[in-house]
Amino acid sequence: MASIFDQDLPRNEANYTPLSPLSFLERAADVYPQRTAVVHGGLRRTWAQVYERCRRLASALHQAGLGKGDTVAVMLPNTPPMVEAHFGIPMAGAVLNTLNTRLDPEAIAFMLEHGEARAVIVDPEFAPVMQKAIALRKEGRPLLVIDAEDALFTGEAQRIGSTTYEAFLAGGDPSFAWELPADEWDAIALNYTSGTTGNPKGVVYHHRGAAINAISNILEWDMPKHPVYLWTLPMFHCNGWCFPWTVAARAGVNVCLRKVEAKAMADAIREYGVTHYCGAPIVHGMLVNAPEDLKKGLPRGVKAMVAGAAPPASLIEGMEKLGFDLTHVYGLTEVYGPATACAKHDAWDRLDIGERARLNARQGVRYHLQRSARVLDPQTMKPVPWDGETMGEIMFQGNITMKGYLKNAKATQEAFAGGWYRTGDLAVQYPDGYIKIKDRSKDIIISGGENISSIEVEDVLYRHPDILAAAVVAKPDAKWGETPCAFVELKAGAKLTAEEVVAHCKKHLAGFKVPRAVVFGELPKTSTGKIQKFELRKQAGSAAAIDV
Template sequence: MTSIFDQGLAPVDANYAVQSPIDFIERTASVYPDYPSIIHGAVRYNWAQTYERSRRLGSALKGRGIVKGDTVAAMLPNIPAMVECHFGVPMAGAVLNALNIRLDAETITYMLEHGEAKAVIVDREFGEVMRDAISRLENKPLIIDVDDPEYGEGVQASDLDYEAFLTEGDPQFPWQFPDNEWDAISLNYTSGTTGNPKGVVYHHRGAYLNALGNQTVWSMGMHPVYLWTLPMFHCNGWCFPWTIAAVAGTHVCLRRVDPVKILQLIKEHRVSHMCGAPIVLNALLNVPPEHKAGIDHEVRAMTAGAAPPAQVIGAIEEMGIKVTHVYGLTEVYGPVTVCAWKAEWDELPLHDRAKIKARQGVRYHTLAGTMVGDIETMEAVPKDGKTIGEIFLRGNTVMKGYLKNPKATEEAFRGGWFHTGDLAVWHEDGYLEIKDRLKDIIISGGENISTIEVEDALYRHPSVMEAAVVARPDEKWGETPCAFVTLKPEAGDVSEADIIDFCREHLARFKVPKTVVFSELPKTSTGKIQKFVLRDQAKDLE
């Protein structure tokens, strides 16, 4: 039966428009043209200039034969060109594939071939590996070379210079919205540990919504000063290139994570917001005291990944940096849940507040639903803070799917939910708390051991700077916890027995690590600890 409200009330040009985050830059450039958009060393742009440069990029790509649906890859650090790519590439109707800057040539070749890249924009720091990767391709893409004045080294990947390329474009380029907000805007590859990485496809609507979701859950307000400690190639910088444009903020660029440089930029430019993995926060804690002094304004840090140990959250807040904890994956545009803060928690002791902040929380306004459910039946688990289930997500900020991989897409969306592979409990107040990755949980003598819980205990040790726990095969118990620990530089003599004895004071006996290895921890370019490497090392221990 047709409702009276449907009769003759259809969407038309006057009441419906496609949602796309590239619209944000047009609005901001028209309302705040003279406001600062980008700071990068001595380089300064305002929003009128960034909009013009983005339009030139889109126009120049189109002039070189890039058409709707083509892939344009970018292998760039956090520099102005990367911000411009997030607008200029989709302005040409193309799809941005931001490549991980730490990848080897063989993996890059796979991604360029799988994504059918028609053009590649590459910084000279990665010119050599890109030339190697492209030499393996049968169909060679257009290569655009970026010579960043803040770097001044590297290998030229092409005779076509980025700045010269922009002069080919029209500063008044009449870019168009996508025909459909479901059209692809970007392609991001997962950092898979086995087999080829999967290509995750984002659409304009999802990017638009998650960009606004970031602003809402963080209460960013207008004109934030945002420091790029998070790589823009990672989930399109959690959609923050578009968020900062929406709120007419300032991008403070940073080529590589350097904790001393981060603190310097915070003070110099009065940075208000920054994002990154817990490892970035931990790095700030371990710089010499003289570099920490002088922050006299509020700084907000959004962190994700594995739950930051309560010890890290507590210590970073004592520095004057307020932490917001979020959770997400490549497949959901970055963060989609947040530990939404409540005023009554302000009165709790610091350690208790930090423990609450370590939760992954509740859904963004822009996500339709979350559930912690039984892995097989997908029935919701009790909200008792004890029963472990898998995190399921659904809504407009879930990917279109995996590129050229219908089987993996179907498996990921089984039962009408996206299967995250993360294990969590659901608290009575509806806040979820991750206990482990499905592949990381340790089963010892039939008991489930959360590696995150063990790591949290390890971080309480005054000499521990970093810690990661994995399963080590054991003839009697099946598996036992194996801890890999990096000590603080000022730590004295700390033995395996010292660490184990400390853990016995904070954990049930069966959860205490049976083995402790002192070493540097292998990490991805986004600061995530590579547990698959540690698992292999644990298997080989005598």
């Protein structure tokens, strides 16, 4: 029986509008038309100008016959066209597919085919790879290729498209009458997972989730109006954790950065008064470990967000010395990037660095607008005890969760089995509700029947002052089945022996958890700074063992 609150109270255009981050751009241009929106070298654009360019892009795509449900791929660094793609492409009703610029032609070809891309915008730096990828496609679908020129690109520009980005925009209508999606469940973006085992999966985002996570970013950081955001995080990674849309919602400044280097970061922070930036631990470590003269004059109070591996005590202490405020977040491509945050408490400031690091290393609690993040028993789907010891799987439920995997019903059903998104990350939940990852299910090392968390061993390795980066994987062992193998990257000028690494670990770990092999060298990393453990697993079989 209908409630009295449902009688003659219909949803209509006056009282309901689909949620979409596109509204954020429109408002920024309406309210703050003359405020700076984009900085790229000597280039400056206002919000009014960015809005006009995005409308031109949407119009030009529409004129080219692209609209609702069509995929437009981009292979771009963090440059102005990448910012505009996050608005102009969905304003045409199309779906934005940001391609990882570090991938090989074969992987790019797969994504172009699987996502059924009808157009692609390419930066000159990646034109050779894209040209090979296009040639590798098996399908004969026409593909509109657009060359995005950049004055800051110093290499030899190679054109592979039928038009340039600026020429394409020039043909668009600056007053194009774009529309919000008819349904906020409509797709806004397609992001491919890393694909370390088999072909990558295409994660589909909807307008509602993109808008909600963009707002949650603001709430997690208490982000004020007009922030100055430095693009150290690739926008191709989970759509820059939804921050292109977040910055528009606050009418902030997008400080573009083609290449992430310590000097470029420090110079930009000083010159433009950067207030916020994001990245993996290695990105923040670039500043912490940079020469002192490079760090001179950095403003205090910069807010930094770190994801990936938990920040070690040395990184937290280093950021504190810089005067930067570090927030630890956790998430996956399937939940739009970060969907939990280690919300800090004032009382933590009075604790010693070791205890602060322990608390801040936790993945934390759900984002404001995510319904739930819990550690559940994957078999019974019941919550594990909040004792900080009982392990389960992190699962999400709510609006900040993908629609599913493109053209992969089986994987989608498996991911959502039981009414939760199953991350595959094993964790515990503490009495205060904070989640702490113990490992990926595939990264647990089972030695002599004992479970060893690779993350626990890595945390200990990061405590050593000479270690810049560390990763631990399973090494086959005839007696124990598996034993921990540590891969270690040292700080510049540091000297450390395998025996010294083992001795350090023995001080903090039970004997069976101590690495039996130590390998020194630069660790393989993704474009977002994450260590590629699948590459290290390949090496672990030949790593020399140490008698412990």
